[in-house]
Amino acid sequence: MIEMEYGRRHQLLRVRGRSITWVPPLLLLAGVVLLDFNTPEQFRIVSWIVLVPGIAAAICGVWTTAVFSLLSVLTYVAVDNAWPDQYRAGTADFVLVAAGGLLATLAAGVRVRREQQMLHIRDIAETTRRTVLRPLPRRWAGLEQAGAYLAADVDARVGGDFYDIQPGPHGTRVLVGDVQGKGLGAVETAAALLGTFREAGYHERDLADVAGRLEVRMLRHRFHTTALGRDDGDRFATAVLIGFPEDVAGTIEIVNFGHEPPLSVGPNGVRELPCGGGLPLGLGDLADGLPPVRRVPLAVDETLLLVTDGVTEARDRSGRFYPLADEVARAVTADPRRVEPQRLVLLVRDGVLHHSGGRLADDTTVFAVRRTRVAPGEAPERGRLQV
Structure with missing residues (x-):
């Protein structure tokens, strides 16, 4: 089932043969930044940027997830410093975003390795099928x-x-x-x-x-x-x-x-x-x-x-x-x-x-x-x- 879901996901997230798995996390990153600047000072949502590497971990590769994790941290720092001191989210949320990015990168590595194992198992099963049910x-x-x-x-x-x-x-x-x-x-x-x-x-x-x-x-x-x-x-x-x-x-x-x-x-x-x-x-x-x-x-x-x-x-x-x-x-x-x-x-x-x-x-x-x-x-x- 994991292999089938992997194939369907990557088939859907392709345009003219090129992968566009990076688009959803990038859109989420831009959406969080825009919403943070267009909400009242008492309602800061910049910490929601931690969702960006999480989304990337689900659909992107390890290196792409790592890039989004780093980009999320840098964006958080830039956006938070743009506000006056009394309205900044602070260090606690910064640690949350940084830790979330690190965990997302590790999760992406585990997911990719599991998908590779499932693809290998599929190849073994396909070979077995062609041996038993010869073409x-x-x-x-x-x-x-x-x-x-x-x-x-x-x-x-x-x-x-x-x-x-x-x-x-x-x-x-x-x-x-x-x-x-x-x-x-x-x-x-x-x-x-x-x-x-x-x-x-x-x-x-x-x-x-x-x-x-x-x-x-x-x-x-x-x-x-x-x-x-x-x-x-x-x-x-x-x-x-x-x-x-x-x-x-x-x-x-x-x-x-x-x-x-x-x-x-x-x-x-x-x-x-x-x-x-x-x-x-x-x-x-x-x-x-x-x-x-x-x-x-x-x-x-x-x-x-x-x-x-x-x-x-x-x-x-x-x-x-x-x-x-x-x-x-x-x-x-x-x-x-x-x-x-x-x-x-x-x-x-x-x-x-x-x-x-x-x-x-x-x-x-x-x-x-x-x-x-x-x-x-x-x-x-x-x-x-x-x-």
């Missing part, structure tokens, strides 16, 4: 995609939501999921699942084998955290695993591990894809087996919309949930171009923020993907990429 090309492996991730903890910038696309010799696979819980433990679990998906999604021929590898990885990760004595050994994750087979263009394969059902958004409206209701990753031992692989139709002109529960469980002030399907259907009817992944993601992201008033109770992920048409004579991308 994806807009068009890749025969798919056009767009994604948006909003962390409930604005300082963390990364949480338990995850998504990725993995091309390979057996088609392109997509994974979207949500790790139970928050904090670094959730990030660690998401990274473990994504690592397994990137390997299994490339090498395994059958999507069921990819799903099995994810379940085993989740169990191994739980055993490891339990052996370390951590209290998050019962963590699980919901996920949707999707395969875009090369043999059938109008069909996709879906394995649902207790996640929000995907939505198909196209010219004919919005429909929820039937994909079953399997248990989350890590809870497979409570069922007879893994969720089945289902083949469902998906036309080339349809976009697949996947979200985490941060979207579907977003509430407004009255407690009403965000009506995802209705909002998307209404927007696509009004403008059919909204079926494009980028437009669709922005529509849902902005809709959730507006509906919840910007108060996100959980990490929020919106991911949209659709097939791209390969031009005649152009080789498919998925067979060449081995990442």
